[in-house]
Amino acid sequence: xxxKRLILATLLSALVLIGFDYFFPQAPAHQPAAQVAQxxxxxxxxxxxxxxxxxxxxxxxATAADDGPDGPDTRLAINAPSVQGSINLRxxxxxxxxxxxxxxxxxxxxxxxxxLSPVGTKRADYVDFGWRAATSDVPVALPNARTVWKASGTxxxxxxxxxxxxxNAQGLTFEIALGVDKDYMFTVTQxxxxxxxxxxxxxxxxxxxxxxxxxxxGGMLVxxxxxxxxxxxxxxxxxxxxxxxxxxxxNVAWSHQGTGGWAGITDKYWLMAIVPDQASSVVGTYAWQAxxxxxxxGFTATAPVQVPAGQTVSTQAHxxxxxxxxxxxxxxxxxxxxxxxxKAVDFGWLSFLTRPVFFVLDWLNSHLGSxxxxxxxxxxxxxxxxxxxxxxxxxxxxxTSRLKPQVDLIRARHKDDPMVMQQQIMALYxxxxxxxxxxxxxxxxxxxxxxCLYKDLYVTIEMRQAPFIGWVKDLSAQDxxxxxxxxxxxxxxxxxxxxxxxxxxxxxxxxxxxxxxxxVSASSTSMxxxxxxxMMFIPLLFTFFMARQPVGLVIYYCWSNVLTAIQQxxxxxxxxxxxxxxxxxxxx
Numbered sequence: 001x002x003x004k005r006l007i008l009a010t011l012l013s014a015l016v017l018i019g020f021d022y023f024f025p026q027a028p029a030h031q032p033a034a035q036v037a038q039x040x041x042x043x044x045x046x047x048x049x050x051x052x053x054x055x056x057x058x059x060x061x062a063t064a065a066d067d068g069p070d071g072p073d074t075r076l077a078i079n080a081p082s083v084q085g086s087i088n089l090r091x092x093x094x095x096x097x098x099x100x101x102x103x104x105x106x107x108x109x110x111x112x113x114x115x116l117s118p119v120g121t122k123r124a125d126y127v128d129f130g131w132r133a134a135t136s137d138v139p140v141a142l143p144n145a146r147t148v149w150k151a152s153g154t155x156x157x158x159x160x161x162x163x164x165x166x167x168n169a170q171g172l173t174f175e176i177a178l179g180v181d182k183d184y185m186f187t188v189t190q191x192x193x194x195x196x197x198x199x200x201x202x203x204x205x206x207x208x209x210x211x212x213x214x215x216x217x218g219g220m221l222v223x224x225x226x227x228x229x230x231x232x233x234x235x236x237x238x239x240x241x242x243x244x245x246x247x248x249x250x251n252v253a254w255s256h257q258g259t260g261g262w263a264g265i266t267d268k269y270w271l272m273a274i275v276p277d278q279a280s281s282v283v284g285t286y287a288w289q290a291x292x293x294x295x296x297x298g299f300t301a302t303a304p305v306q307v308p309a310g311q312t313v314s315t316q317a318h319x320x321x322x323x324x325x326x327x328x329x330x331x332x333x334x335x336x337x338x339x340x341x342x343k344a345v346d347f348g349w350l351s352f353l354t355r356p357v358f359f360v361l362d363w364l365n366s367h368l369g370s371x372x373x374x375x376x377x378x379x380x381x382x383x384x385x386x387x388x389x390x391x392x393x394x395x396x397x398x399x400t401s402r403l404k405p406q407v408d409l410i411r412a413r414h415k416d417d418p419m420v421m422q423q424q425i426m427a428l429y430x431x432x433x434x435x436x437x438x439x440x441x442x443x444x445x446x447x448x449x450x451x452c453l454y455k456d457l458y459v460t461i462e463m464r465q466a467p468f469i470g471w472v473k474d475l476s477a478q479d480x481x482x483x484x485x486x487x488x489x490x491x492x493x494x495x496x497x498x499x500x501x502x503x504x505x506x507x508x509x510x511x512x513x514x515x516x517x518x519x520v521s522a523s524s525t526s527m528x529x530x531x532x533x534x535m536m537f538i539p540l541l542f543t544f545f546m547a548r549q550p551v552g553l554v555i556y557y558c559w560s561n562v563l564t565a566i567q568q569x570x571x572x573x574x575x576x577x578x579x580x581x582x583x584x585x586x587x588x
Contacts (some may be wrong), residue, residue, distance in 0.1 A: 074148065076162060077155040081182040083322065087156065088118060091145040092164055092176055094186065095119065095126030097321055102269075106465050106473040115270050115321050124211030124294070125265075125272060127319050129188055131174070134201035134304035141168040142202075149176070158182050171196030184322025185332060191314040194307040202305050204315045207298025208264050208272040213239050222346045222459050226286045226297045227273075228263035229340045230256045237286050242295055246288045254286040262338055263297050264320070269461040271344050274298050275318040278337050323461050326358065346459050350451065357452040358460055365462075371475055372468030375453075375552055379559045382449055383567070389445060390564075394571040399434045450553075457550040468555065471505070475552030479504025503547045506554045511543030513561035517568070 075086040078097065085097035097116035104110045116125045133140050143149070149164040156162045161179035168174070177189040194200050214224065226237035237254055245253035263284045264273030274297075276282050282299040289296060299317070307313045318336060324345050333341040347354040360381075364374035383390075407425055414421035428434075457463050457476050466475045473480070481487045481504040484494045494501040518539065546554050 076151045076153075076164075078157070078180065079155055080158045080180045082184060083180070084112075085116065087164075087178070089149045089151060089164070091128065091147060092130075092143065092149050093118075093126050093128050093145075094319065094321070095124075099184075099322060102323055102461075103465075106467075113270070113323075115272065119211060122212065123214075125209070127206075127208050127272060127274070127321065129176070129190060129204070129206040129317070131190070131192065132203040132205060132300070134203060140172065140200060140202075141170050143168075143174050156180060161187075172200065183328055184320055185336075186319040186321065187316065188319055189314055189316045191312055192305075192307050193312040194309055197309050199309055200307045202307065203301050204305060205298060205300040206274045206276065206317045206319070207296050208274060208319075209294050209296050210265050210272075211292070211294040213243075213295075214267070221348075221455070222268050224267055225265065226254075226263070226295065227266045227344065228256070228261065228284050228286075228297070229343060230261035230263070230282075230284050231258035232339055234340065234343050239295065242286045243288045246290075250285075250287055251289060252285045252287045255283055257281070257283045257302055260337075260339065262320075262341060263299060264344075265295065265297055266324070266344055266346075268459065269324055269464060270322065271320060271324050273320040273344065275320065275336065275338055275341075277316055278339075280315075325461060326362070348455055348459075350448065350455075353448055354452045354455045357449070358456045358462075361456065362462060365466075370468065371463055371466040371552065372472070372555065375475070375556045376559050379556055379563065382446070383560070383563050386446060387567075390567055391571055394568065395575065396434060398572065398575045399432060403428060403432060403434065453556055454549070454553055457552045463552065466552070468552075472551055472555075475555075476550050478502070478548055479506045479551045479554065481505045483508065499548070500544065503544065504551070506551050506558065507543050507547040510546050510554050510558045510561070511539045513558050513565070514539040514542060517561045517565045 074089040075096070076089055078085045078087060082100055083097050084100055087093065088095050095116050095118040098112040098114045100112060102113040104113055116127070117123050118126065128145070130144070131142050133142060143166050147166055149166050152163040152165070153160060156178055158180055161177060164176040164178065166174045171194065173193040173195070175191040175193070177187075177191070179187040181187075188206065190204055192200070192202060223236045225239050226235075226242060228235050228237075233256075235254070235256065242253045247253070259281055260276060260278030261282070261284060262273050262275045264271055266273075276299045281302040283302055284299050285297070287296045288294075301315070305313055305315060320332070326342065326345055329341045329344055332338055342355075343351075347358075357378075361371065361374045361378055364377050365371045368374055368377065406428060410424045410428065411421055414424065463476045465473065467473050468475055471479075471481055482493065482495060482501070483503045483505075484501045485492050487505065515536070518536070546557065
């Protein structure tokens with residue numbers, strides 16, 4: 001490869017890196033990873049409950065966010081092993097929930113991550129359910145958002161389910177039996193007792209609601225917004241399409257009829273989803289209610305439920321509101337027969353690679369007690385797995401360097417005829433059994449490993465806020481240090497104004513290891529001064545690029561560069577020794 005081609009390759013690499021950074025933007029280091037799920041800063045204690053917890057049944061909220069047009073709301077407390085919050089008994093809304101095991105930032109005093117917030121807050125997220133009349137000919141009083149339900153207890157927890165009830169004073173009694181497990185799954189059973197003397201037909205519905213459009217920071221790397229799996233088919237909608245494609249009168253932008261499945265609204269790490277009875281025929285929809293400024297995703301039965309006179313009919317669904325933990329989602333998929341529930345985690349088109357890589361890292365973490373050590377061990381595994389290809393690459397590099405004098409001679413002879421020059425060079429390579437592509441093959445094959453690690457670090461909550469040694473408190477975030485403020489000695493963050501001025505300690509170490517690795521490569525091959533100058537520029541380019549990537553990925557490549565340099569020294573040493581033996585024999 002001559003100098004012009006090398007310079008062109010370097011420029012193309014720079015364009016790829018810039019494009020990668022454009023399409024897959026990184027959140028600033030100072031931005032909380034759970035920003036999408038946070039409740040906005042508000043004086044409302046409903047949006048940010050006090051240490052005493054939410055109000056229990058029989059108590060009224062004194063906040064403007066909870067106060068509806070019919071007066072202050074009554075709440076039923078939720079206190080389970082993984083979640084805490086409350087249910088608004090006005091409307092029977094599940095609209096107040098925080099996750100006990102996750103915090104917004106790595107700071108010890110950081111508040112718990114909030115996944116559900118009431119109407120009236122800046123980031124309203126809630127789940128509601130109920131009934132619709134099958135016909136308008138016979139008016140039936142049905143529960144709505146203003147209905148005040150009676151609770152059978154004062155607190156919902158994993159051992160004590162709660163039943164809400166409401167009598168419409170026309171012969172129909174509605175009940176909602178609520179249960180919650182030790183994680184994030186709620187069981188919702190709706191019952192109707194008919195004492196009217198005639199049959200009643202009703203449609204049950206379940207839906208999640210979002211009263212704002214969040215800032216999508218994942219670019220093309222992770223899906224955020226409406227999501228569903230119905231009849232084994234995944235559908236990922238966008239907020240924009242839901243707003244623009246709605247069809248009156250209910251402004252439904254997308255619908256699909258099928259049996260069972262699940263649907264909801266997903267963020268990078270969190271999910272609100274409805275899981276209907278997997279044997280029931282339902283219609284899943286994405287809708288936009290402009291009057292209420294909210295997105296709605298949920299299910300309605302395709303056929304009305306007939307409630308004969310004097311009988312009780314029930315329908316059941318599950319509500320997931322919590323963290324997208326991979327193994328937990330797969331457990332729910334197995335136990336509740338939820339189709340492809342693991343796809344709530346956006347492993348992408350290469351999920352057949354990214355998922356196995358995640359499971360290897362997760363297994364290593366369970367045995368080593370650290371995702372950082374798991375990354376280092378995984379690097380060794382990758383190096384061992386690709387060792388045959390690495391040896392082949394080194395042999396091709398060695399053969400190419402030995403042929404350089406002959407190649408230079410051919411170029412000198414045919415400098416005026418480039419076509420003949422290339423033909424003779426390729427003939428020489430064929431004669432010596434040198435494959436130029438073989439030297440790059442390991443790089444192409446290892447590229448998916450880079451992608452899998454990047455994807456897993458970015459989308460899996462298991463690596464969110466996973467600590468490592470020293471100053472690294474979150475392997476999924478970029479290095480929090482910055483040389484441009486002397487690693488925190490100067491109380492100023494230039495990256496807030498110029499994102500390029502971000503260069504942490506680990507990216508600098510990465511650049512140093514890449515420089516050393518290239519020095520080792522240069523000592524093993526023949527390279528003219530112009531090529532060496534261009535190659536010395538590449539570590540600087542990649543150092544600034546890696547500065548904005550997850551620090552876990554940077555640590556992986558630092559360790560990989562060290563192992564690669566050691567491999568090159570050992571393999572090239574053996575190749576030189578093997579090449580020297582025939583010469584010694586010939587001299588003798």
